[in-house]
Amino acid sequence: PKLGAIYQLSDNQTIYFNYRHAFRTPTIGQLFRSGSSSNSAELAPVKAISYELGSRGQLSSHLYYELAIYHMDIEDDIVSRIDTSDRKTVNAGETSHRGVELGLEAQLNQEWSTGLSFAYTEQSYEDFSTLCSGTPCDFSGNDISKAPKTLGNLTIAYTPLTVPGLRLETEFSHLGDYYTDETNTQRYAGHDLVNLRASYQVNDQWQVYARMQNIADKRYSTYTSNRVGNTELDYRPGMPRSVFAGIKMSF
Numbered sequence: 001p002k003l004g005a006i007y008q009l010s011d012n013q014t015i016y017f018n019y020r021h022a023f024r025t026p027t028i029g030q031l032f033r034s035g036s037s038s039n040s041a042e043l044a045p046v047k048a049i050s051y052e053l054g055s056r057g058q059l060s061s062h063l064y065y066e067l068a069i070y071h072m073d074i075e076d077d078i079v080s081r082i083d084t085s086d087r088k089t090v091n092a093g094e095t096s097h098r099g100v101e102l103g104l105e106a107q108l109n110q111e112w113s114t115g116l117s118f119a120y121t122e123q124s125y126e127d128f129s130t131l132c133s134g135t136p137c138d139f140s141g142n143d144i145s146k147a148p149k150t151l152g153n154l155t156i157a158y159t160p161l162t163v164p165g166l167r168l169e170t171e172f173s174h175l176g177d178y179y180t181d182e183t184n185t186q187r188y189a190g191h192d193l194v195n196l197r198a199s200y201q202v203n204d205q206w207q208v209y210a211r212m213q214n215i216a217d218k219r220y221s222t223y224t225s226n227r228v229g230n231t232e233l234d235y236r237p238g239m240p241r242s243v244f245a246g247i248k249m250s251f
Helices: 028-032
Strands: 002-008 013-024 048-061 063-083 084-108 114-128 128-133 135-138 150-158 166-175 191-201 206-213 221-225 236-238 242-249
Touching: 084 128
Parallel strands: none
Antiparallel strands: 002 013, 013 048, 048 063, 063 084, 084 114, 114 150, 128 135, 150 166, 166 191, 191 206, 206 242, 221 236
């Protein structure tokens, strides 16, 4: 079941509230993934209760916003971790997720526009006891591993009136720090990247585009983890400075 309510504050602003009780069954990969723990076929469904309160609208003729706060409690959340050399896929008793999300879009003038999205979250194990190499482990009260507290994205776009069809965009992408395992003893510091994009609409059918990712050629990881009891971190390296170009045709 779910329930939602919307109240129109004015012609340009609304507030809303959502309640939802939901569940999902484990995926095929979680149940039968090669190398996972032998009891993964007995995983229980994930059950969640969430509350969300927010507001969206237009603050001026050029500024749009959306702001939301939420709280979610999940029972039997499915977590996957590495214990010694084995992958364990188990149900965590209960996890808690809460945060704030903000989105802004502004048309600064006829040529310049910008957009911002930012999220702050707190995610923790409320009840999670399991075995680590045969020894009981209790992660209750710890932060959920590999869950960054902050995520952000800022874009600045330029569409010159002197060159109709041209769009240039700079993107700043932020990923905050997070713990790399359930013990909360190791941490990835997060990263910030800058990307560039350009496109030119030749006519109704043809568009050319190009983008440069990670223009500072920064070394970063898209996923960082470690085995419980092992301080050595494993990284999935992100793309170095990369350039892409192409042509789009619509018909």
